[in-house]
Every structure is written in C-alpha cells, then in structure tokens.
Amino acid sequence: MPAADRLVILDRDGVINRDSDDYVKSLEEWIPYPDAVKAIARLHRAGWTVAVATNQSGIARGYYGVAVLETMHGRLRDLVREAGGEIAHIAYCPHGPGDDCNCRKPLPGLLEEIREALSLDNLEGSWMVGDSLRDLQAGEPMGCRPVLVRTGKGRRTEEKGEGLQGAMVFDDLATFVDWLLARKGKAQAGQ
Numbered sequence: 001m002p003a004a005d006r007l008v009i010l011d012r013d014g015v016i017n018r019d020s021d022d023y024v025k026s027l028e029e030w031i032p033y034p035d036a037v038k039a040i041a042r043l044h045r046a047g048w049t050v051a052v053a054t055n056q057s058g059i060a061r062g063y064y065g066v067a068v069l070e071t072m073h074g075r076l077r078d079l080v081r082e083a084g085g086e087i088a089h090i091a092y093c094p095h096g097p098g099d100d101c102n103c104r105k106p107l108p109g110l111l112e113e114i115r116e117a118l119s120l121d122n123l124e125g126s127w128m129v130g131d132s133l134r135d136l137q138a139g140e141p142m143g144c145r146p147v148l149v150r151t152g153k154g155r156r157t158e159e160k161g162e163g164l165q166g167a168m169v170f171d172d173l174a175t176f177v178d179w180l181l182a183r184k185g186k187a188q189a190g191q
C-alpha cells in the first residue's frame with residue numbers, strides 16, 4: 001500500500017503535456033513533454049506512487065467527450081509504461097465552472113478521489129505539482145506540499161505571484177523529480 005509521503009500528484013495540462021488556451025481537444029492535440037513522461041517513470045522506479053488530478057471542463061463545454069479523454073489517458077499510461085513506470089490513478093473533473101461540483105480544482109474533490117483509490121487515510125506530506133494556482137490550492141487542505149512548475153501556464157502563475165507562499169518552484173517536472181530523488185535520506189524517510 002502506498003504511503004502519502006511517497007505520493008506525487010500531478011496536474012496534467014501544462015505539467016505532463018503541452019497546454020493550450022484553446023483546450024486540448026483531441027489525441028492529436030495531446031502532446032506530452034518527453035522529459036515529463038521519463039520523470040514519472042523515474043519516480044515509479046524509485047518507489048514513489050504517481051497520480052494525476054486534472055480539470056477537464058472542455059467536456060462540459062462540449063469540445064470533446066469522455067471517450068476522447070480516455071484515449072489521451074490511455075496514451076499517457078502506455079508511454080509511461082514504455083518508459084518503465086506506472087500511473088496509479090487518474091482523477092478528472094468533467095464539469096464546468098457553473099456546475100457546482102466538488103471536484104473542479106481548486107476544490108479538493110479530485111484529491112479525495114485519489115486518496116480513496118489508493119486506500120490512504122490522508123494525503124499529508126504528499127506533493128501536488130501544478131502550473132496553476134488552483135492546482136496548489138486543491139492540495140493545501142489535504143496537507144499536500146505545493147510545487148509550481150514553469151511549463152504550461154506556470155510562468156504566468158509565477159508572475160502573478162499571489163497565493164504562492166510556501167510553494168517550491170521548478171522549471172519543469174523533470175527538474176522537480178531530480179531534486180526530489182536527490183534528497184538523500186529524506187526521500188527514503190518520506191520527509
């Protein structure tokens with residue numbers, strides 16, 4: 001059973017793959033960052049658990065359906081497996097801003113889904129990696145450690161500056177994973 005302090009939760013668009021202000025609407029538009037896929041596999045091989053928490057309001061907006069989203073996530077899983085890793089769970093919010101759901105980040109519903117799927121009592125000490133403030137805000141009430149990456153909307157988020165106190169900032173997912181896996185001793189002890 002995984003431990004929360006060996007869990008990394010990733011936002012998808014702008015962290016694992018390129019984001020678009022016009023939404024990522026098809027498998028062809030879903031373009032992974034190669035180093036991000038490798039970084040996920042490196043985490044897995046080092047004994048970490050990786051999950052994904054993604055807002056997908058494009059579904060509510062009618063830009064694409066769940067079937068198309070599943071093809072993107074199938075491709076992601078295949079690429080990570082080919083690189084020697086696994087993704088333990090992918091949680092997505094298909095709703096729009098006006099749907100009053102409890103899973104659209106910054107609400108913590110997706111993280112709660114991940115907690116349940118991984119049979120964890122809590123997410124204290126896990127890492128929440130995103131390119132938008134709402135990603136980091138979703139993790140805070142769950143005790144996740146916030147990490148902003150500068151890919152996707154990350155640079156814009158960093159320039160705005162609000163709400164980032166306590167967040168660590170890295171150029172991209174691979175750089176964060178380099179840092180995390182190099183934390184001699186602490187990573188093993190889950191500090």
Ligand SMILES: O=P(O)(O)OC[C@@H](O)[C@H]1O[C@@H](OP(=O)(O)O)[C@@H](O)[C@@H](O)[C@@H]1O
Binds near residue numbers: 011014053055058105
């Ligand atoms: O970064 P994650 O959570 O994996 O996914 C974000 C996407 O669902 C889309 O989220 C939208 O926000 P609104 O849902 O329209 O507020 C916009 O930011 C799009 O540019 C972006 O592609």
Ligand SMILES: [Mg+2]
Binds near residue numbers: 130132
């Ligand atoms: Mg994002």
Ligand SMILES: [Zn+2]
Binds near residue numbers: 095101104
């Ligand atoms: Zn939702």
